[in-house]
Amino acid sequence: MAAVVGGEETRRPLPSLGALVLGLVALAVVAPTMYRLGTQVWSKEFGAHGPIVLATGAWLLWRRFPAMSAEGTNGNAFLTFAIAAASLAIYVFGRAYDLLSLEAGGLYGFGLAVLYDRFGLQTMLKNWFPIFYLGLLLPVPGWMLDEFTAPLKLLVSTLAAGVVVPFGIPLVQEGVTMTVGPYQLLVEDACSGLNSLIGLIAITMFYIYLLRNAGWRYSLFLVALIIPVAIIANVIRIVFLILLTYFFGDAVGQGFLHITAGLFLFALSLLLMFLIDSVVSRFWPGAKETVV
Numbered sequence: 001m002a003a004v005v006g007g008e009e010t011r012r013p014l015p016s017l018g019a020l021v022l023g024l025v026a027l028a029v030v031a032p033t034m035y036r037l038g039t040q041v042w043s044k045e046f047g048a049h050g051p052i053v054l055a056t057g058a059w060l061l062w063r064r065f066p067a068m069s070a071e072g073t074n075g076n077a078f079l080t081f082a083i084a085a086a087s088l089a090i091y092v093f094g095r096a097y098d099l100l101s102l103e104a105g106g107l108y109g110f111g112l113a114v115l116y117d118r119f120g121l122q123t124m125l126k127n128w129f130p131i132f133y134l135g136l137l138l139p140v141p142g143w144m145l146d147e148f149t150a151p152l153k154l155l156v157s158t159l160a161a162g163v164v165v166p167f168g169i170p171l172v173q174e175g176v177t178m179t180v181g182p183y184q185l186l187v188e189d190a191c192s193g194l195n196s197l198i199g200l201i202a203i204t205m206f207y208i209y210l211l212r213n214a215g216w217r218y219s220l221f222l223v224a225l226i227i228p229v230a231i232i233a234n235v236i237r238i239v240f241l242i243l244l245t246y247f248f249g250d251a252v253g254q255g256f257l258h259i260t261a262g263l264f265l266f267a268l269s270l271l272l273m274f275l276i277d278s279v280v281s282r283f284w285p286g287a288k289e290t291v292v
Contacts, residue, residue: 142290
C-alpha cells in the first residue's frame, strides 16, 4: 500500500512474518478459548467477575510494560521452551476433552512463558501482582467447586434460617434444603458465597494494589474481611429470596429478582469493603503511610 507525502510516494511497511504468525495464533487459539470463557463462565453468576478482572488486569500489565521493558532481560531459552511446551500440552488436552479449566490454564502458562522469555524471572517477580491477578480469570473446576462450597452452603442456610424464623416465617431447614410455606428452596453453589469470594478477592486485591501506600498489616486486615463480608452478603441474599418466595411466590423468587439480588449484593459487598476501609483507616495508626 502506498501513500503520497509531500508529492512523493512512500510505502508503508508491511507487518513482519512474526507479527502475522502471532496474529494467526491469537485468532486460532486465544479467541476460541476466550469465547468459551465468555459463554460458559463469564455469562454465569459464579464467573461474572471475569470481564472486570480481564479489563483491569490488562490495564495494570499495560501500565507496567514500559518499566518492565526497560529493566527486563531475556529469559533462558531452554526453560522458556519447556514451559511453553508443557503449557501447550495442557491446552491441547483440555481442548480435546472439553476441560475448560485446563484449556484456560494452558493458555495462561503459555503467556507466562512469553513474559519470561521477554522480561526474565527477576522482572516478573518484581511485577508479580498483575500476573497473579490475571490468574484469577481461570475457572474453578467443578469438582473443586462442589468440594469447597458444601460447608459454605450449609453455613449460609443455617444463618439465613436463624434470621427469618424468629419473625414468624414458617420455614423448615433440612441441610441446604429449606421449605417455606408451600415452596421448597435449595441453596445452590451460586448462593454459597464462593462466587462472591472469588470476585471480592480479585477486586479487593486490585483496590489494595492501587492504594500502594497501605501498610502490609492493614492490607492483610482488608483481605481477612473478604470471607466474612461475602458470607454476610450471601446470608442477606438468601433471606431476601426467602421473603420474596414466601410473599410473592416461587416464580418471583426464582425469576428475574433472583439474579438481581445476586448482582445487587455483590455490589453491596464491594461497597461495604470500601466503607470499612474509609472508616477503619482513620483510626488505624499507619494504615496508609505517607509516600513522598
